[in-house]
Amino acid sequence: MANRNLLIKYTKxxxxxxxVDSASGKTFPTLNPANEKKIADIAEADKTDVDxxxxxxxxAFKIGSEWRKLDASARGKLINKxxxxxxxxxxxxxxxxxxxxxxxxxxxVFDIAxxxxxxxxxxxxxxxIHGSTVPADGELFSMxxxxxxxxxxQIIPWNYPILMLxxxxxxxxxxxxxxxxxxxEQTPLTALYVAALSKEAGFPTGVINxxxxxxxxxxxAISSHxxxxxxxxxxxxxVGRLILAAxxxxxxxxxSLELGGKSPLxxxxxxxxxEAVQIAHGAVFNNxxxxxxxxxxxxxxxxxxxxxxxxxxxxxxxRKVGDPFADGIQQGPQxxxxxxxxxxxxxxxxxxxxxxxxxxxxxxxxxxxxxQPTVFSNVTDNMxxxxxxxxxxxxxxIKFKTLEEAIERANDTSYGLAAGIVTKDINTALIFAQSxxxxxxxxxxxxxxxxxxxxxxxxxxxxxxxxxEDSLKEYLEVKTVTIKMPYKI
Amino acid sequence: MTLPEIKYTKxxxxxxxVDSVSGKTFPTVNPATGKxxxxxAEGDKADVDKxxxxxxxAFKIGSPWRKLDASARGVLLNKxxxxxxxxxxxxxxxxxxxxxxxxxxxNIxxxxxxxxxxxxxxxxxxIHGQTIPADGTVFSFTRxxxxxxxxQIIPWNFPAALAxxxxxxxxxxxxxxxxxxxEQTPLTALYIAALVKEAGVPEGVVNxxxxxxxxxxxAITAHxxxxxxxxxxxxxVGRIIMADxxxxxxxxxSLELGGKSPLxxxxxxDVDQAVELAHQAVFINxxxxxxxxxxxxxxxxxxxxxxxxxxxxxxxRKVGDPFTETTEQxxxxxxxxxxxxxxxxxxxxxxxxxxxxxxxxxxxxxxxxKPTVFSNVTDNMxxxxxxxxxxxxxxLKFKTLEEAIERANKTSYGLAAGIVTKDLNTALVFxxSxxxxxxxxxxxxxxxxxxxxxxxxxxxxxxxMGEVSxxxxxxxKTVTVQLPYKL
Numbered sequence: 001m002a003n004r005n006l007l008i009k010y011t012k013x014x015x016x017x018x019x020v021d022s023a024s025g026k027t028f029p030t031l032n033p034a035n036e037k038k039i040a041d042i043a044e045a046d047k048t049d050v051d052x053x054x055x056x057x058x059x060a061f062k063i064g065s066e067w068r069k070l071d072a073s074a075r076g077k078l079i080n081k082x083x084x085x086x087x088x089x090x091x092x093x094x095x096x097x098x099x100x101x102x103x104x105x106x107x108x109v110f111d112i113a114x115x116x117x118x119x120x121x122x123x124x125x126x127x128x129i130h131g132s133t134v135p136a137d138g139e140l141f142s143m144x145x146x147x148x149x150x151x152x153x154q155i156i157p158w159n160y161p162i163l164m165l166x167x168x169x170x171x172x173x174x175x176x177x178x179x180x181x182x183x184x185e186q187t188p189l190t191a192l193y194v195a196a197l198s199k200e201a202g203f204p205t206g207v208i209n210x211x212x213x214x215x216x217x218x219x220x221a222i223s224s225h226x227x228x229x230x231x232x233x234x235x236x237x238x239v240g241r242l243i244l245a246a247x248x249x250x251x252x253x254x255x256s257l258e259l260g261g262k263s264p265l266x267x268x269x270x271x272x273x274x275e276a277v278q279i280a281h282g283a284v285f286n287n288x289x290x291x292x293x294x295x296x297x298x299x300x301x302x303x304x305x306x307x308x309x310x311x312x313x314x315x316x317x318x319r320k321v322g323d324p325f326a327d328g329i330q331q332g333p334q335x336x337x338x339x340x341x342x343x344x345x346x347x348x349x350x351x352x353x354x355x356x357x358x359x360x361x362x363x364x365x366x367x368x369x370x371x372q373p374t375v376f377s378n379v380t381d382n383m384x385x386x387x388x389x390x391x392x393x394x395x396x397x398i399k400f401k402t403l404e405e406a407i408e409r410a411n412d413t414s415y416g417l418a419a420g421i422v423t424k425d426i427n428t429a430l431i432f433a434q435s436x437x438x439x440x441x442x443x444x445x446x447x448x449x450x451x452x453x454x455x456x457x458x459x460x461x462x463x464x465x466x467x468x469e470d471s472l473k474e475y476l477e478v479k480t481v482t483i484k485m486p487y488k489i
Numbered sequence: 490m491t492l493p494e495i496k497y498t499k500x501x502x503x504x505x506x507v508d509s510v511s512g513k514t515f516p517t518v519n520p521a522t523g524k525x526x527x528x529x530a531e532g533d534k535a536d537v538d539k540x541x542x543x544x545x546x547a548f549k550i551g552s553p554w555r556k557l558d559a560s561a562r563g564v565l566l567n568k569x570x571x572x573x574x575x576x577x578x579x580x581x582x583x584x585x586x587x588x589x590x591x592x593x594x595x596n597i598x599x600x601x602x603x604x605x606x607x608x609x610x611x612x613x614x615x616i617h618g619q620t621i622p623a624d625g626t627v628f629s630f631t632r633x634x635x636x637x638x639x640x641q642i643i644p645w646n647f648p649a650a651l652a653x654x655x656x657x658x659x660x661x662x663x664x665x666x667x668x669x670x671x672e673q674t675p676l677t678a679l680y681i682a683a684l685v686k687e688a689g690v691p692e693g694v695v696n697x698x699x700x701x702x703x704x705x706x707x708a709i710t711a712h713x714x715x716x717x718x719x720x721x722x723x724x725x726v727g728r729i730i731m732a733d734x735x736x737x738x739x740x741x742x743s744l745e746l747g748g749k750s751p752l753x754x755x756x757x758x759d760v761d762q763a764v765e766l767a768h769q770a771v772f773i774n775x776x777x778x779x780x781x782x783x784x785x786x787x788x789x790x791x792x793x794x795x796x797x798x799x800x801x802x803x804x805x806r807k808v809g810d811p812f813t814e815t816t817e818q819x820x821x822x823x824x825x826x827x828x829x830x831x832x833x834x835x836x837x838x839x840x841x842x843x844x845x846x847x848x849x850x851x852x853x854x855x856x857x858x859k860p861t862v863f864s865n866v867t868d869n870m871x872x873x874x875x876x877x878x879x880x881x882x883x884x885l886k887f888k889t890l891e892e893a894i895e896r897a898n899k900t901s902y903g904l905a906a907g908i909v910t911k912d913l914n915t916a917l918v919f920x921x922s923x924x925x926x927x928x929x930x931x932x933x934x935x936x937x938x939x940x941x942x943x944x945x946x947x948x949x950x951x952x953x954m955g956e957v958s959x960x961x962x963x964x965x966k967t968v969t970v971q972l973p974y975k976l
Contacts, residue, residue, distance in 0.1 A: 073604065124615060128956060469617065483913070485917060486918060
């Protein structure tokens with residue numbers, strides 16, 4: 001049941017299975033974006049706290065520690081236990097997520113179910129991570145060991161707080177690493193709650209640590225820490241660069257990045273227009289447009305363009321915006337005033353640069369960071385709204401003629417996170433899927449992300465993959481062991 | 490000790506317990522007393538036909554089982570593991586009643602069941618085909634699809650554990666199953682069937698047909714709709730099953746058969762540790778284990794001390810009521826095996842091995858045999874060549890590693906092997922030279938769900954446990970799609 005009246009249980013840093021104040025004693029407010037009011041004061045971590053957390057994680061990672069002595073299969077049991085506790089507390093966590101992030105309650109419930117599935121997926125991998133024995137030249141016995149990379153720093157964004165936590169913790173715990181996680185300053189609440197559940201599940205002290213705070217302080221301390229072996233970041237391309245630079249400057253820690261996107265969705269002339277409109281609408285408006293892989297460039301074939309635009313506008317006009325705790329609401333507020341203003345300024349750019357504003361284009365209501373579902377048509381490739389990531393409820397519809405042209409224009413971006421196509425034709429689908437420069441390609445669907453298949457970006461949308469078997473690589477180091485044999489066997 | 494009510498005694502088809510078509514039943518016997526426990530429905534060809542039809546319907550595309558997400562199969566297997574853990578006490582008690590193994594051992598078996606289920610639960614949604622850079626203007630990929638309706642025939646030595654060893658990979662890959670437990674030990678398989686239903690597995694996915702090999706077993710191996718048969722048991726019956734498969738529909742076959750596994754005790758071994766290790770290697774489960782370390786090769790330098798201490802250890806082995814906590818060894822499974830073991834012991838004496846201790850029945854109720862040790866065993870003796878499957882240790886002498894390896898390999902079996910040594914080269918050379926599916930170094934019978942287990946040569950075909958075990962239940966389909974141009 002949706003319920004905004006919650007007791008906020010956890011507001012402090014989580015280090016060594018304990019909730020503690022920050023070393024400085026400082027706190028920062030987390031706000032409810034639906035009414036711009038403070039929810040609670042949260043402990044604010046800085047470099048000293050990062051040092052404490054890393055020391056705890058390092059001790060937990062040492063050979064002989066409780067965590068290191070566990071069977072791999074026992075890690076799987078712990079992860080499954082954590083998933084079941086999250087399931088037990090779904091209602092509370094969903095309310096907490098909606099309060100902090102502003103997404104509709106139903107969306108939060110869905111995110112939590114996805115997080116649980118993600119944990120179950122990774123729990124199954126723990127004791128299936130295989131090295132190889134290798135027929136090396138010479139009188140040798142050669143093998144590889146795949147060992148956990150070590151203490152990992154994880155910095156996650158505010159758009160899917162608990163889901164991004166699951167995507168990060170899953171592979172790290174499955175491979176046997178230890179964690180220092182910094183949730184976004186806009187949305188610290190569910191991370192702290194799940195930290196408490198991890199203690200209840202039985203994870204040894206120091207395996208999981210959660211530091212709430214800001215990027216330039218706590219985040220920077222993580223990415224430049226000499227005793228962190230790897231940093232995983234999801235967020236903007238701009239901050240991704242900073243993290244990569246900090247890693248290079250400090251200790252060459254391994255880096256994986258999930259960054260922004262400007263993903264093309266191509267609607268072909270043979271598409272069922274009503275179906276295509278539905279797919280395209282969800283692709284860009286889900287999560288208030290605050291989705292790294294949003295289908296934010298909607299290419300529509302000229303033959304179906306007029307009909308598509310007309311129906312897309314109806315869809316957007318009917319999108320229900322309002323109190324995320326109320327029934328039937330599809331869109332809540334944007335996450336904070338900064339993003340809110342950014343979206344509005346890009347909408348202005350759209351108007352100024354000559355795109356046709358079909359509907360929306362302004363704030364919704366008087367309180368909270370709500371924006372009207374907005375549709376631009378006659379968008380051309382050179383416009384800012386066609387090139388820059390908006391991260392808001394703004395659909396940009398662009399006309400195209402041929403598949404080759406669509407592919408070329410789809411690829412004409414420094415991003416490469418996702419792409420989609422709606423068509424019935426087998427050749428069209430396969431050519432597009434193989435030609436487009438994107439880490440995920442969707443055919444006759446969009447945002448179909450499952451724990452079993454990898455997700456990540458080409459080009460400046462990032463590197464490394466999350467989910468699927470490939471994600472484990474990011475958290476492993478390969479060690480080759482070669483033993484001299486007395487003779488060749 | 491109060492015995493549990495025996496709830497399940499009928500055939501399990503389509504998630505229901507039913508009488509056999511013929512109405513016939515057979516008794517299952519408590520080997521500690523020789524007395525009947527209960528009558529069990531006896532399956533034959535007509536029942537196998539029903540079960541296969543149920544499994545076939547459950548396997549059809551569009552069925553509830555086929556429509557489940559792969560990850561949902563994993564949820565079911567984990568749920569089944571939960572239920573086994575919940576009812577662990579009952580299951581272990583039933584196992585000890587039906588099989589005779591000490592209750593402490595049965596408890597461990599049930600733990601193994603749960604861990605095995607959880608291991609395979611994790612595989613369900615991680616079975617990957619490939620996309621392939623094929624020559625030509627084509628897009629090529631493989632799918633790994635469940636092989637179909639599988640027949641599974643299991644023995645009596647680890648009834649519950651082997652039922653799970655068979656069911657888990659079959660269900661993980663999406664197959665449907667007709668399982669025949671051994672006629673000596675049907676009780677835990679039927680209880681597990683009830684838990685399968687409780688867990689929420691759709692009807693027809695798992696079917697359990699108790700009965701005899703020549704009737705129910707043969708009906709499974711010859712059935713035209715069964716696409717694969719998995720068997721654990723004797724090499725003799727393994728041959729029959731392979732022949733049936735060849736004769737019927739070329740169903741895929743995997744076999745886990747007998748063994749005469751060598752355990753080498755090197756001269757640098759700590760003798761006390763080696764004695765205990767070798768003792769457990771051959772006496773565990775009343776000697777009724779396919780990978781028993783049943784040829785104990787001891788280096789001449791430590792031979793006398795080893796024999797003396799092995800005899801002391803065997804004499805201390807506590808044989809008796811399997812429900813007593815301190816009991817280490819219960820009865821053999823039935824009178825047939827009991828007599829077979831005694832016959833082997835007789836041959837050992839006749840062929841000149843030195844009987845150090847034991848060598849006869851214990852007591853006069855139940856199929857108990859005294860822990861027996863033969864020394865001065867030589868390679869040509871029957872007790873050194875044939876699988877005894879009883880509490881009989883055979884100690885042989887050797888001089889060099891090369892000799893030990895050669896003699897270890899001189900058998901048509903190849904299930905397991907072990908070595909006790911501190912020397913790196915000795916360990917590695919032995920591990921790589923011996924012809925055995927599993928090699929243990931400074932341990933024995935260490936079997937875990939994560940690593941494959943199975944035989945070289947006549948000890949079998951295929952592997953159980955580990956990632957490779959999934960292959961037995963999958964078939965590979967290559968799909969190649971023409972493209973308009975090369976990409």
